[in-house]
Each structure stands twice: as C-alpha cells, then as structure tokens.
Amino acid sequence: MKLEVxxxxxxxxxxxxxxxxxxxxxxxxxxxxxxIVRRTxxxxxxxxxxxxxxxxxxxxxxxxxxGGLGPTRDDMTKKEVAAIFEKPLILDAAVLQSLEERFRRxxxxxxxxNRTQAEVPAGATVLPNPRGTAPGLWVEExxxxxxxxxxxxxxxxxxxxxxxLPRIAGRxxxxxxxxxxxxxxxTGIAESALAERVGAIxxxxxxLTLAYLPSSSGVDLRVTAWRLRVEDAERxxxxxxxxxxxxxxxxxxxxxxxxxxxxxxxLLRANRQRLAVAExxxxxxxxxxxxxxxxxxxxxxxxxxxxxxxxxxDLLGVPxxxxxxxxxxxxxxxxxxAAGAQQRFGVDAALAVTGIAGxxxxxxxxxxGTVWLAxxxxxxxxxxxxxxxxxxxxxxxxxAQAALDLLRRLMGTxx
Amino acid sequence: MKLEVxxxxxxxxxxxxxxxxxxxxxxxxxxxxxxIVRRTxxxxxxxxxxxxxxxxxxxxxxxxxxGGLGPTRDDMTKKEVAAIFEKPLILDAAVLQSLEERFRRxxxxxxxxNRTQAEVPAGATVLPNPRGTAPGLWVEExxxxxxxxxxxxxxxxxxxxxxxLPRIAGRxxxxxxxxxxxxxxxTGIAESALAERVGAIxxxxxxLTLAYLPSSSGVDLRVTAWRLRVEDAERxxxxxxxxxxxxxxxxxxxxxxxxxxxxxxxLLRANRQRLAVAExxxxxxxxxxxxxxxxxxxxxxxxxxxxxxxxxxDLLGVPxxxxxxxxxxxxxxxxxxAAGAQQRFGVDAALAVTGIAGxxxxxxxxxxGTVWLAxxxxxxxxxxxxxxxxxxxxxxxxxAQAALDLLRRLMGTxx
Numbered sequence: 138m139k140l141e142v143x144x145x146x147x148x149x150x151x152x153x154x155x156x157x158x159x160x161x162x163x164x165x166x167x168x169x170x171x172x173i174v175r176r177t178x179x180x181x182x183x184x185x186x187x188x189x190x191x192x193x194x195x196x197x198x199x200x201x202x203x204g205g206l207g208p209t210r211d212d213m214t215k216k217e218v219a220a221i222f223e224k225p226l227i228l229d230a231a232v233l234q235s236l237e238e239r240f241r242r243x244x245x246x247x248x249x250x251n252r253t254q255a256e257v258p259a260g261a262t263v264l265p266n267p268r269g270t271a272p273g274l275w276v277e278e279x280x281x282x283x284x285x286x287x288x289x290x291x292x293x294x295x296x297x298x299x300x301x302l303p304r305i306a307g308r309x310x311x312x313x314x315x316x317x318x319x320x321x322x323x324t325g326i327a328e329s330a331l332a333e334r335v336g337a338i339x340x341x342x343x344x345l346t347l348a349y350l351p352s353s354s355g356v357d358l359r360v361t362a363w364r365l366r367v368e369d370a371e372r373x374x375x376x377x378x379x380x381x382x383x384x385x386x387x388x389x390x391x392x393x394x395x396x397x398x399x400x401x402x403x404l405l406r407a408n409r410q411r412l413a414v415a416e417x418x419x420x421x422x423x424x425x426x427x428x429x430x431x432x433x434x435x436x437x438x439x440x441x442x443x444x445x446x447x448x449x450x451d452l453l454g455v456p457x458x459x460x461x462x463x464x465x466x467x468x469x470x471x472x473x474x475a476a477g478a479q480q481r482f483g484v485d486a487a488l489a490v491t492g493i494a495g496x497x498x499x500x501x502x503x504x505x506g507t508v509w510l511a512x513x514x515x516x517x518x519x520x521x522x523x524x525x526x527x528x529x530x531x532x533x534x535x536x537a538q539a540a541l542d543l544l545r546r547l548m549g550t551x552x
Numbered sequence: 553m554k555l556e557v558x559x560x561x562x563x564x565x566x567x568x569x570x571x572x573x574x575x576x577x578x579x580x581x582x583x584x585x586x587x588i589v590r591r592t593x594x595x596x597x598x599x600x601x602x603x604x605x606x607x608x609x610x611x612x613x614x615x616x617x618x619g620g621l622g623p624t625r626d627d628m629t630k631k632e633v634a635a636i637f638e639k640p641l642i643l644d645a646a647v648l649q650s651l652e653e654r655f656r657r658x659x660x661x662x663x664x665x666n667r668t669q670a671e672v673p674a675g676a677t678v679l680p681n682p683r684g685t686a687p688g689l690w691v692e693e694x695x696x697x698x699x700x701x702x703x704x705x706x707x708x709x710x711x712x713x714x715x716x717l718p719r720i721a722g723r724x725x726x727x728x729x730x731x732x733x734x735x736x737x738x739t740g741i742a743e744s745a746l747a748e749r750v751g752a753i754x755x756x757x758x759x760l761t762l763a764y765l766p767s768s769s770g771v772d773l774r775v776t777a778w779r780l781r782v783e784d785a786e787r788x789x790x791x792x793x794x795x796x797x798x799x800x801x802x803x804x805x806x807x808x809x810x811x812x813x814x815x816x817x818x819l820l821r822a823n824r825q826r827l828a829v830a831e832x833x834x835x836x837x838x839x840x841x842x843x844x845x846x847x848x849x850x851x852x853x854x855x856x857x858x859x860x861x862x863x864x865x866d867l868l869g870v871p872x873x874x875x876x877x878x879x880x881x882x883x884x885x886x887x888x889x890a891a892g893a894q895q896r897f898g899v900d901a902a903l904a905v906t907g908i909a910g911x912x913x914x915x916x917x918x919x920x921g922t923v924w925l926a927x928x929x930x931x932x933x934x935x936x937x938x939x940x941x942x943x944x945x946x947x948x949x950x951x952a953q954a955a956l957d958l959l960r961r962l963m964g965t966x967x
Binding site: 156243418495 | 567569570574578579580590593729733743745761764774776833834838842846853855858910943944946948
C-alpha cells in the first residue's frame with residue numbers, strides 16, 4: 138500500500154520548528170508495511186493546502202494530513218478537504234458533546250471558538266482524540282481517502298496508533314510485507330571505538346543495512362530489513378541483533394526504545410532496593426530522567442540538588458575541607474555526595490554528579506565538560522571522570538546517562 | 553521571490569532522521585526575503601526524484617534540492633535533473649582535480665566510485681564545497697533554475713550561505729524584501745481563551761498573518777510579514793506585537809525565544825534574591841529547567857526532590873498529619889513544601905510542585921493531571937491547582953512551566 142503525507146503549518150515551511158510528525162508518521166507507517174511515496178509541507182494558506190492535498194490525492198488516492206485542525210482562524214484543513222470532496226461542513230452532535238464534557242472536566246467554560254471544532258465534512262468518520270479538542274477525521278469516497286490528524290505531536294501519535302493504523306491494516310493491501318528495523322543500544326563507548334569492535338559486519342548481514350546513530354544517550358546500532366516478508370525480516374533481524382550484541386558486549390544496555398533509567402529501576406526493584414540521587418551540574422535532570430519512568434516511586438526515594446557548595450555541605454554532609462582541598466568537581470567530593478545521599482535518604486543505592494557544564498567555569502585542568510560521577514550500592518562504590526563534548530545541554534544529558542550507566546556496570550560486577 | 557524545496561533521502565520518508573535541512577533552508581531563505589511555497593520529500597528513487605523536481609519547477613520555476621549527491625548508490629539527483637533539462641552529464645576536469653587533491657590531503661587513494669562526483673550536467677555552474685566531496689550545482693535555462701545541494705547538514709549550510717544566498721540576492725528580485733516573524737509568548741491561558749481575548753485582530757494586522765502555537769510551555773502568538781520591504785515589515789510587526797501584548801496582558805512573559813526560567817532568574821538577580829525548589833511529580837525537571845540557564849548558580853541554591861512521602865516529612869518538614877489529612881496532592885501540602893524549601897535552603901524565594909502525572913494514581917476527585925503549585929517570596933505565598941491535559945511527560949513539563957509562572961505572577965503583584 139502506498140500513500141502521501143501532507144504536513145500543514147506556516148512554521149514548517151519557515152523552518153521555525155522541526156517536523157517531528159513526519160518522523161513519527163514515517164516510522165509507524167513503514168513498520169506497518171505502508172510506503173510513503175511523497176511528503177509535502179505547505180503553509181497555513183487555503184489555496185496551498187487545497188492544491189497540495191488534491192494533487193497528492195490524484196497521485197496515490199490516499200493522503201494523511203497533519204495540522205490545521207485547531208480552534209483558531211489559522212486552522213483551515215477541514216474546510217479545504219471538504220471542498221475537495223465537494224461536501225458541506227456540518228455540526229457533529231457527538232463531537233460537540235465530547236468537547237463540552239472535556240471542558241467541564243477541566244473545570245472551564247467552553248469558548249465559542251471551540252464550536253467550530255465540532256464541524257466535520259458530511260459523511261466523515263470521526264476519530265476520537267482523548268488527548269485534545271480536535272478529533273481526527275477520515276473522509277472516504279470512491280477509492281479516495283483523506284485522513285486528517287491534528288498537528289500536536291502527542292495527539293497525532295495517539296490517533297495514528299489507535300485509529301489509523303488498525304483501519305489501514307484492515308484494508309488488507311499490505312499483507313505480509315514490511316520495512317522493519319531493530320536497534321541495539323550501547324552507551325559508554327565512542328562511535329569510532331564501537332565501529333572497530335563491531336567490524337565489517339555489513340556484508341554478513343546483507344541485504345539488511347546497518348546505521349550507527351550517535352546521540353547524548355550513546356550510540357544506537359540500527360539494522361533495517363527493506364520490504365521483506367515479515368517472517369524473513371524477523372529472522373534476519375534477530376540474527377543480526379544477536380551478532381551486534383555479542384560484538385558490542387558490555388556496552389549494550391538494551392534494544393529498541395530501552396531507557397537506561399527504566400532498566401536500572403527494574404534491576405533495583407527485583408532486589409527490593411531503593412535509590413536516591415545527589416546532583417550538582419545536572420541540577421535535577423537525573424531525577425527527572427528517573428521519574429520520567431511510570432511507577433518509579435516504589436524504587437526512587439528522591440534527591441538533593443546541591444547546586445551551591447554550602448548545600449553540598451549542609452544537606453549532603455560533604456566536609457567543607459574536602460571541597461576546599463580538591464574542588465567541588467573531584468573524585469573525593471562526588472563520592473562524598475553519593476554517600477551523603479545514601480545516608481540521608483536511608484536507601485541502598487545512590488548516584489552523584491558534579492561537573493562543569495559550561496559555557497563558563499572551565500580551567501586548564503578541568504575544562505568545560507569535565508564531570509565526576511559516582512555510584513554506591515551497599516558498601517560498594519565506584520567513581521568515574523569523563524570529559525564530555527557538546528554544549529551545556531548535551532553535557533548535562535550525557536552526564537545523567539553516564540551516571541545511570543555507572544550504576545548498571547557496578548550492579549553487573551556485583552551480580 | 554518564490555521557490556520550492558525538494559529534500560531527497562529514503563531516511564527522510566521512513567522517518568529515521570529529522571529533516572534539519574528543511575529548518576535551515578526555511579529560516580535562511582525567509583530571512584533573505586524568499587518564500588518557500590512548498591517543500592517536498594521523496595525517497596532515493598529516480599522516478600520519484602524526477603517527478604517531484606519537475607512538478608515543483610513547473611509550479612514556481614525555481615527549485616532547491618538537498619541530498620542524492622553522494623559517491624555511491626544515491627548519486628541520482630544529478631542524473632534526474634540533467635534529464636529534466638535534457639542535458640548530458642559530462643566530466644568536469646576542475647571538479648575531478650579538486651576531488652583528487654582532497655583525497656591526497658587526507659592521505660588516501662581516491663576510490664573509483666568518487667569519479668562520478670566529478671560529472672555535472674552540461675552548462676551547470678559548479679558551487680565549490682570545501683567541506684565535502686560533492687559540489688553544489690546550479691542549473692539554469694530559460695528562467696528555470698534547479699540548485700542541487702548535498703544532504704550533509706554542515707555542507708548544505710555552508711553552500712547555502714556562501715554560494716546560493718549571494719546569487720539569489722544578486723538576482724535583484726529580493727533586494728530589501730523579507731519574510732519576517734515576531735513571536736509573543738504567553739502562558740497560563742488556553743489557546744481558545746486566548747483567542748477570545750485577542751479577538752478578531754487578523755483584519756487589523758493584514759497583510760500580516762497570525763498563528764497560535766500551543767505547546768507545553770504555553771501558547772505562542774506568531775505574526776508573520778510576507779515579502780515586505782524590511783522597514784515596512786519591521787514597523788508592522790512592532791505594531792502588531794504591541795497590540796498582541798496589550799490584549800494578552802498579564803499572560804505574556806516575553807518575546808521570541810524568551811525562556812520563563814531565565815526571566816525569573818533575571819528578576820530575582822536584580823533583587824539579589826535566591827531561589828530553591830521542592831519537587832514531587834516533576835522529580836527534578838523544575839530544577840533542570842532552572843539550571844539549564846547558564847549562570848543560574850548565583851541565584852539558584854538547589855532543591856529537594858521529595859518523591860516519597862517520608863522525604864516530604866524528613867527533608868522538607870511537612871507534618872505527617874497534614875499529608876494524612878489532605879493527601880500529598882493538596883494545597884496544604886504544597887504550601888508546606890514551599891515553606892520547607894525556603895527555610896531549609898535559607899533563601900528568599902521558593903517553588904513547590906506536587907501532583908499526579910499518571911498514567912496511574914488518579915482518582916475521581918484528583919484525576920491524572922491534577923497538580924498543586926506553590927510560590928513563596930519572603931512572607932508572601934500563593935498556591936494554585938491546575939488539571940493539565942496530555943501524557944506523563946507533558947503534565948510534568950506543563951507543571952514546571954506553571955510553577956515558574958506562579959512566581960512571575962506573585963512577583964508582579966508585589967512589585
């Protein structure tokens with residue numbers, strides 16, 4: 138099955154935001170064996186929206202749009218698509234009712250402008266959107282389909298997964314053929330060092346392709362099977378992933394969307410152990426990473442953000458003399474921070490981070506990017522110094538990931 | 553001047569990478585007064601590349617492509633564009649020589665596959681690319697122009713700035729003409745309610761256009777001047793922004809890329825006041841937001857992530873009886889958390905957040921998304937209950953922004 142995507146928004150053509158919806162649509166549709174033959178972006182202008190959607194419809198007969206469904210006047214997709222199908226917009230009583238209920242639940246009166254969100258092209262199927270006010274719309278007539286989704290990424294993703302993909306699977310044109318990827322996630326090793334370890338695997342895994350994808354969480358190894366039968370793709374991907382895992386060894390922390398924080402929480406939960414953190418340069422991001430995992434509260438007790446040195450002393454019990462002798466960014470201080478957090482929260486495991494995230498504060502001995510990390514589990518402790526590249530945001534993100542990885546490796550040696 | 557952009561790459565339609573070239577092209581061309589009327593993305597397939605470029609050329613007569621200029625499998629953009637212009641590909645001696653020199657400099661032998669990179673459509677202008685092996689190409693005939701740029705972002709940006717924009721400016725159609733935007737940032741008010749306050753301003757500001765851009769940090773109001781003379785655009789944008797600020801009133805916290813955390817830090821720094829935070833459901837994100845601002849350490853002392861109830865009691869001094877009587881997500885507890893942080897860190901200002909970020913933990917009285925926020929400044933305190941929509945990540949991001957906004961508003965009433 139083939140289709141086209143039209144993403145609508147002036148901010149997209151002016152380069153004011155990245156088109157993350159294009160990524161989500163591309164990935165999810167490919168996984169479902171659907172080929173996107175073309176993707177078009179146009180500004181919030183009626184004539185441009187109509188031309189782009191009508192041309193895409195003429196070429197492939199199936200178009201998914203994102204954006205232009207909000208309550209304000211710059212949102213015009215619905216009207217233009219209705220015109221292409223020569224249908225009037227009519228008020229949908231069920232949509233109006235669910236909108237009114239939504240506002241009641243949030244304890245607010247519904248503004249009149251939201252009423253237009255209850256208008257749909259006559260005969261359209263309404264795709265309920267529990268995450269927002271604009272429902273998705275599926276307009277179909279004589280083998281021509283336009284599916285309109287909202288531009289807010291979380292709403293778009295929800296509707297795609299819950300309403301659009303099941304309907305597309307039901308059309309039966311994609312039976313058995315997939316474009317499918319599998320990802321092995323590594324951290325704590327640079328891309329070039331990882332490439333040396335993995336070696337020239339590309340010929341062995343052909344026709345699968347391999348990509349190295351570095352980011353602040355490490356280097357992902359992604360193998361892709363292109364338009365193979367599902368069983369063949371799965372068999373080849375499993376074999377390639379097993380080979381990659383074997384070669385990358387202890388640097389692998391999971392597959393697909395595995396999150397190192399979730400991995401750590403699972404390991405601790407299995408041992409009935411609890412965790413606390415002490416943060417300086419990450420300023421709360423490490424706690425934020427951990428608590429981003431639903432259900433983290435049974436393992437994570439809390440943390441202390443000790444941004445000022447007197448807080449390291451008063452709340453974490455780091456001796457002032459230690460800070461004076463070695464500096465706040467040192468092995469001695471990071472170990473004392475971890476011990477202080479462990480004791481203060483009365484927990485089994487503790488992580489600590491202290492470093493220089495920049496842009497200021499670097500010296501010759503301790504340049505910007507210098508970070509000391511520590512992990513404690515019971516009486517075992519480990520500290521590590523890293524010098525991270527990147528800007529302030531990247532250094533902080535890499536620091537949080539490296540702290541989690543230090544605990545993973547410590548637990549591995551103790552297991 | 554108007555043109556279309558065609559970005560070429562299978563990874564783009566499969567959603568494996570974000571199209572950052574689209575952002576760079578959109579931003580740079582808009583600043584130069586060029587309007588991108590449509591942007592198209594296609595896979596590395598000859599027929600699709602040719603159709604997309606030819607159609608774009610028919611519509612606007614000027615097309616910029618990115619991608620498909622590499623040395624191997626994807627060396628197809630050049631061939632398809634040459635075919636559209638009915639020109640042969642010929643070996644360019646100067647390009648070949650500079651390629652050979654480049655390889656010599658890197659101490660490597662030039663692979664035979666790179667020779668094809670020296671082939672150009674007959675009559676094309678070669679745009680030198682010092683950052684990579686593929687030069688840009690400018691093909692022009694009878695008022696039809698196709699400019700081909702490599703897909704590697706740093707090479708694309710370099711060629712755009714150094715070779716393409718100067719040539720476009722030299723065409724004289726864009727002298728002094730710009731597409732320019734201005735953004736007024738609001739928070740603490742829903743899109744539809746904001747639209748009611750702003751009213752039907754679109755007619756008054758025409759030919760400028762207005763877009764409402766909601767996100768977890770609030771609703772941005774973006775006005776855009778399309779292809780006006782620069783002085784005219786600036787004058788109209790300033791007038792429109794002033795009107796929007798007046799109508800949106802106290803909900804405005806800044807313009808352009810203003811960050812509410814930076815705004816708060818500036819306000820506190822001016823009064824020589826220091827800040828601490830107490831976080832439950834945000835788990836460190838609020839501290840993370842604040843410390844993302846370079847130089848935050850002179851204002852921000854630190855924070856306590858009190859994820860477990862006993863931490864709220866032991867580290868923040870919240871009476872256990874209060875938690876028992878009202879629940880951890882309550883006005884009483886959030887105010888006690890803020891007071892505890894203020895006292896514990898010995899600071900002037902404190903923020904506290906406690907809520908139910910989901911997906912579990914909601915009740916009829918306190919559904920998922922219920923968040924209590926508190927701000928303290930000296931002896932003044934304010935608490936606020938909000939019920940945020942969205943998933944766990946959005947609820948947490950909105951909570952951090954709302955906490956910062958509560959302090960902004962409290963400082964406004966005390967000023």
